[in-house]
Amino acid sequence: MPLTKEEVRAKIAEMGISFEVTEHAPVYTIDEMKEIEGMKIEDVCKNLFLRDEKGKRHFLVVLDEAKSADLKAIRGQIGSTRLSFASEERLMANLGLTKGAVTPLGVLNDCAANVELLIDEDLRGRPRLGLHPCDNRETLWLSFADLEKIIAARGNSVKFIKI
Numbered sequence: 001m002p003l004t005k006e007e008v009r010a011k012i013a014e015m016g017i018s019f020e021v022t023e024h025a026p027v028y029t030i031d032e033m034k035e036i037e038g039m040k041i042e043d044v045c046k047n048l049f050l051r052d053e054k055g056k057r058h059f060l061v062v063l064d065e066a067k068s069a070d071l072k073a074i075r076g077q078i079g080s081t082r083l084s085f086a087s088e089e090r091l092m093a094n095l096g097l098t099k100g101a102v103t104p105l106g107v108l109n110d111c112a113a114n115v116e117l118l119i120d121e122d123l124r125g126r127p128r129l130g131l132h133p134c135d136n137r138e139t140l141w142l143s144f145a146d147l148e149k150i151i152a153a154r155g156n157s158v159k160f161i162k163i
Helices: 005-014 030-034 071-078 088-095 104-109 144-154
Strands: 020-023 045-051 058-064 115-120 129-131 138-142 158-161
Touching: 005 104, 005 138, 045 088, 045 129, 058 071, 058 088, 058 104, 071 115, 071 158, 088 104, 104 115, 104 144, 129 144
Parallel strands: 058 115, 115 158
Antiparallel strands: 020 138, 045 058, 129 138
16 A cells, blocks of 8 residues: 555655645646745656556656756667656555656665666755645655765665756
């Protein structure tokens, strides 16, 4: 069963990670996040859930909200077959997430650590990132270093890519 936002916050707190919470109406896109009063959109991460051509490998691309992902360029950096967006069924099966709630914190639902994280190099070292806690009605704010701790504790592979 996928974790609730309350369970995500509790797990992160158990790791000794501090964070801030911003509650808001459900959002499904970065453009919708820009409409939230007081939202510091430049700190928000955009997340894309992808699969390879045969559907054997799944990737979560995490990038700055202002950037666009070139799937062909990403494919070249990771040595994959053609990449495409994965279905909502695959998103739920692999990360326990629904459309609009895609987040690297979904690794907390990935018990088998099957999803490979592809993180934009430009996010490395940032003091503040905005991420959904597996629910698109809230944004958690934490450092990149703390996000790395969460991913490492889960065991998912991480590769830094240039976007």
